[in-house]
Amino acid sequence: MTGIFLFSEDPVLAKQLLTPALALKGALDQPITALALDGATAADLAALGADTVLLLQSASGWVEGLGDAVTDLVRAATVVLVGGTQRGKHLAAHVAAKLDAGLTTDAKSLAIEDGKLVTSRILYAGLAVGVEELAFPAVATIPPRSYPTPEAAQTPGSVETVAVTDDIRVTVTGTTPTESSGVDISLANKLVSVGRGFRSKDDLPLAEGLAAKLKGEVSCTRGIAEDEYWLPIERYIGISGQTVKPDLYLAVGLSGQVQHMVGARESKIIVAINSDERAPIFEAADYGIVGDLYAVLPLLTAAITS
Amino acid sequence: MPKFLVLYKWTLDEQDIKIKSDDLSLDASRAKGKISDFDRNAIEEAARIVEAKGGSVDVLTYGSAAVKQSLKDVLSRGADKAYWIADASAETADAVVTAKVLAAAIRKIGPYDVILTGEGSSDQFNQQTAPRVAALLGLPCLSLVHKLDVEAGTVSVTRKLAVCTEQATVSGPVVVSVLSDINKPRIPGLKQVLGAAKKPNEEIALGSLGVSPADLQPKAVRRSAKGFVMTRKNVVFKDANPADSVAKLVSSLVSEGLF
Numbered sequence: 001m002t003g004i005f006l007f008s009e010d011p012v013l014a015k016q017l018l019t020p021a022l023a024l025k026g027a028l029d030q031p032i033t034a035l036a037l038d039g040a041t042a043a044d045l046a047a048l049g050a051d052t053v054l055l056l057q058s059a060s061g062w063v064e065g066l067g068d069a070v071t072d073l074v075r076a077a078t079v080v081l082v083g084g085t086q087r088g089k090h091l092a093a094h095v096a097a098k099l100d101a102g103l104t105t106d107a108k109s110l111a112i113e114d115g116k117l118v119t120s121r122i123l124y125a126g127l128a129v130g131v132e133e134l135a136f137p138a139v140a141t142i143p144p145r146s147y148p149t150p151e152a153a154q155t156p157g158s159v160e161t162v163a164v165t166d167d168i169r170v171t172v173t174g175t176t177p178t179e180s181s182g183v184d185i186s187l188a189n190k191l192v193s194v195g196r197g198f199r200s201k202d203d204l205p206l207a208e209g210l211a212a213k214l215k216g217e218v219s220c221t222r223g224i225a226e227d228e229y230w231l232p233i234e235r236y237i238g239i240s241g242q243t244v245k246p247d248l249y250l251a252v253g254l255s256g257q258v259q260h261m262v263g264a265r266e267s268k269i270i271v272a273i274n275s276d277e278r279a280p281i282f283e284a285a286d287y288g289i290v291g292d293l294y295a296v297l298p299l300l301t302a303a304i305t306s
Numbered sequence: 307m308p309k310f311l312v313l314y315k316w317t318l319d320e321q322d323i324k325i326k327s328d329d330l331s332l333d334a335s336r337a338k339g340k341i342s343d344f345d346r347n348a349i350e351e352a353a354r355i356v357e358a359k360g361g362s363v364d365v366l367t368y369g370s371a372a373v374k375q376s377l378k379d380v381l382s383r384g385a386d387k388a389y390w391i392a393d394a395s396a397e398t399a400d401a402v403v404t405a406k407v408l409a410a411a412i413r414k415i416g417p418y419d420v421i422l423t424g425e426g427s428s429d430q431f432n433q434q435t436a437p438r439v440a441a442l443l444g445l446p447c448l449s450l451v452h453k454l455d456v457e458a459g460t461v462s463v464t465r466k467l468a469v470c471t472e473q474a475t476v477s478g479p480v481v482v483s484v485l486s487d488i489n490k491p492r493i494p495g496l497k498q499v500l501g502a503a504k505k506p507n508e509e510i511a512l513g514s515l516g517v518s519p520a521d522l523q524p525k526a527v528r529r530s531a532k533g534f535v536m537t538r539k540n541v542v543f544k545d546a547n548p549a550d551s552v553a554k555l556v557s558s559l560v561s562e563g564l565f
Contacts, residue, residue, distance in 0.1 A: 064449065067441060086467045090449045093401070093437035102400055102526030105432045123531055124320040124429055128332055131529040132400075138525075169446040173462075174473040190564075226487045234468065239431060248564050258320070265536050269562055271555065282542055287558050289551040290544035299552040304565065 004028065005074040006050075007035040007091070008083025009063045010144065014041055017081050018049050019147035020110050024079055027112040032157075035073060037061060042159045049153040056164045063087040065167030067094030073162065075099070077137045079117055081110075084141035092141045102134035106143050125239050126262025143243065145186065178234065183217055185235055190216030190248040193237060193264070194224055197253015197274065197293050201230040206297045207252060213304045219244065221254050237263035253293045256281025273297070308361040308456045310352035311416065312385065313408055313423040313435060314345035316369045316376040320428060325533025332531055339375055344424025346383065346491040348484050351454055352422055353384025353492075359456070362386050364415070368407045369396045381502035382494035388507040389415055395512065400524035401430075405438035407522075410515035412443060420461060421481045425450055436483035446476050449483045 004024045008014040014036065021032045034050035036042040042055040054073055058066060064087055074080050074095065082092035084106050096103035104119035108129070111118045117138035123130040134140075185191060192211040194204065204218070211218045218235065225236035237244055238260045249267035253274060254260065261284050264270065272285035273296050282288045289296055322337035341349075352363040365380050367373050368391040377388050391411060395403065412421065421440075426433040433449075440447035452471070453464035461480050465472045466487075494502070512522075541558065543551035559565060 064437075064447070067437070085469075086450055089433050090437050090447070093434040094441045094447070096402070096434070097405055097438040097441035100402065100525070102402055102524070103432075103434055104526065105434065118529070122431075122534075124318075124323060124332075125431065126534060127320055127323060127325070128531045128533050130531040132526045133529055134526045167446060169478070170448065170474055170476055172472060172474045176471045178468065178470055233466075240425075248559070261536075265534075269559070269564060270538060271559070277542075277544065283540060284536055284538060286539040286541065286562075287555055288540075288542040289548070289555055290542060291548045291551060295548045296552060299549050300555070303552050303556045 002030050002078060003076050004030055004032045004079050004081070005035065005077045006032065006081040007070065008085065008088055009037055010083050010085055010088075011038070011041040011044070012149075013083035013085065013144050015044060015048055015149040016145070016147045017083055017142055018045065019150050020142065021081055022049050022150055024110065024112065028078060030078055035070065046157040046159050047152055048150050049157070051157045053157055053159045055159055055161045057161060058164050058166055060166040060172065062166060062170065062172055064090045064094075065170055066164060067091055067098065067167070069164035069166075071095050071098040080137065080139045082139065082141045084143040089141050092139050096139040099137050099139070101137045101139050102132075103139040103141070104132060104134065105141050107140040108146075110140060122239070122262060125259040126265070127258050179232065180234060181232060183235075185217050185219045185237075186242055186244050188217040188244070189246050190214040190250070191219045191244060191246045192216060192250045192252060193254060194218060194220040194231065194252060195254020196221070196223055198224075201228070203294070204230060206294070210250070210297055210301045210304070213301050214248070216246070216248070221260050239263065251281050251285065252297065254281060255279045256284050307359070308355065308419040310356065310361060310363045311412065311418040311421045312345065312348045312352050312363060312365045313421065313439070314349065314365055314367050314376070314380060315342040315427045316340070316367055316373045317342045317427055317429040325535065330532040330535060332533060339372055340428070341376060341379055341383070342424060342427045342429070344426060344428070344484070344486050346424070347486050347488050348422040348424050349380065349383045349385060350489045350491040351484055352420070354489065355454070355456055357384070364389060364418070366408065366411055366415070367391070368393070368399075368404060368411070370394060377507045378499065378502045379494075381505040381507065382498040383492060386505060388505070389510055390507065391510045391512055393512040395522040398524055398528070399522070400526040401432050401434035401438060402525045403522055405435060405442055407512065407515065407517055408435070409439050409442035410517050411510050412439070414510065414515060417479060419459070419479055420456060421445070421479070423483050425483050425485050433483075436481050440481035443481070445479050445481050447481045447483075448474055448476065450485055451482050452485045452488050454482060454484065454488065
């Protein structure tokens, strides 16, 4: 087995994957082969340190259907890194099954020790961190924004075009882009996060007003986005939603369940506002106010103005 | 009439797992079992479709001897028959082993029109089982499904991804993983619980599946699992007058350099 392989259909994430791939190259002394779906990304990956880029000519472009094709291309792999988008995780699981390989989903760290890939990841919805060792070939998916894009390589790699076969059993009949407010909460420096302590969607301006004063954004729990539909999906934080690391995370009217906090616990300062003194959010917070958010938020908003 | 098979996992309830303060190890001694949260959505979805249009719902699980405790629960949630594989290998099984065992069992008890499972398990949330089982069985896989229709051998779904929603169709057998927002799982009533006792369940001996000892060795071996401890300042203001608490909070945040 020789070679480090990487793939993401997300061009930004694909470039980020080169950073851990280059570290693995240093540890294993094996070349990097990147798989790409478009020519521009392929050229970028070659310029940034991939020794070889395989430009896949997929007719459908449906990433989940490329499992068998990608398996054939990475058969020689020692390690395969896949961008941890939803499509990427599906593809990675298929490829790992076909390679008879272990797969770490959402790896937080990667290292080579004694001829194995050692990874860490979250368990029990954030309660614990597990470390596992994977025999080669090993597969890992890497969440977006885990690594920076590397500097340009001294010697650019080469690009080859490869025809691939799609999974024609699946017909994609329609795609509707998620309505986006154009706001990426993962980039916000300060977040006001809304939970079920808010009684109605009409009360959200309380949070929005505070976020505006803070020059931040409003985020929320899964329930607010997926059950109540008060805020777009892209704004919910947690194990299956966004992971954020703002300077200030202001959790308002949310209890602080581990499934939520796993997405926010790397924030610099966490502030909780909750009427229930026993809510777990206070254990997860640097500062807290026990009180009615309907009284506290207007006061806090006014205090920040002055 | 569609034949459904729902794959479910009997997991520890993470709410009951405590972190030991001395070495951050996990204490699951008081943790009760539960049907993994998202697998309940998968069972519910199959049961609803069958109740509306006919068909059948079998369920299948692989776990330690503790999986026997799950049978009554799973059968009270709308399943017609439960298959279970109880073996000590499940204690160390990774997604590789689990998928091989489940695929081997499906070859034995199948075929099924739709094999359903949750988007990920509550404990590991590896999100690998559906694509892996599909790959091993040579079936197409539709993951992260938020709407499911089964009509005359055609399965039509809406998948919900971060970037888009996507409609897709498959003719013939398919593996589907469902999102938690596809439905609200029923809470079984007394009648369902009593009815569950009369429904059939069948143990499948691992030895009967032709899975080799090597296949039961995980490729991903757990080295350690330690509690994640968040060290925070935990300063809580609870003045009778909220304005006092707000003033203290603002001055704290100023001293943190946030304003």
